[in-house]
Amino acid sequence: MPELPEVETVRAGLQNLIVGKTIENITHDWEKSFPNDPVAVSEFAINSKIKSVKRRAKVLLIELDSNYTLMTHLKMTGQLVYVGNERFGAGHPNDSLIGKLPDKSTRVTIDFTDNSNLFFNDQRKFGWMKLLPNELVSEEPFMQKVGPEPLELEFTDKIFNKRVNRRKNSNIKAVLLDQTVLAGVGNIYADESLWAAKIHPSTLVKDLKASQLKSLHHELILVFKLSIEKGGSTDRNYVNAEGKRGNYIDFANVFRREGKACRRCGTTIEKSRVAGRGTHFCPTCQT
């Protein structure tokens, strides 16, 4: 599901593909996917140009030259796929999308004046695109409380330790998933970083040594960087802005590897439930 590396991959793709294009029209078939006042859409989105595409946590910020932003959350099954008239080349996934979108999971369609389109597809309808004046983006409740960006240089192991320790009595997996502690971690990278740091997902924060948290901070950053390099994880639905799947899942050490051998010690990887989520871990080397 789109976590930080997937959202970042979509952001980078959109930055290349849609900046400079002018919005001609926007249509939607599900109100909660596009909860906006039609008058505001017509006044501040239609005929506006895409200025830039940014990201904060798992939220995409599509900035328009009207000083409004299309704030977008993909939640679990959201996709933002650009389909143009140009061909990317033989076998390129985007070429095969021409004429296939919109489909039954398309919630919002953005038409650009050059006849290209941006489709917001979302099978489960949990995601949304909200049009907001730029200055109100940071006022959104989520933006107010979301924690630091893990890939920023100022996100040191000391800061990580301090923020994680706000929730001493919770298990470490629940804390990693808590967006107010730090931004961007979801189920895949919580499991992967805990395996890399050799920490059992249900360990309570108060029982973790400083050295373990230091290791977890280090491994989490490495996992995020590797995943971005591989174009993110396609578990089920995820595709990038060109409709292409990510390759990180081939490098995953525990996620969806239950029943297989741990790549570090050979023990069979197990799956259980921690923090209300399917949780994958090695019972021998994660203690």
Added chain:
DNA sequence: CACTTGACCTGTCCGC
């Protein structure tokens, strides 16, 4: 207050 669970949705998979 800290923490956990249920709701929001649809598609897929599993057992009968």
Added chain:
DNA sequence: TGCGGACAGGTCAAGT
């Protein structure tokens, strides 16, 4: 083959 139910997991609201 069809059908009911479990499951997938990001975030907010409600519950303990």
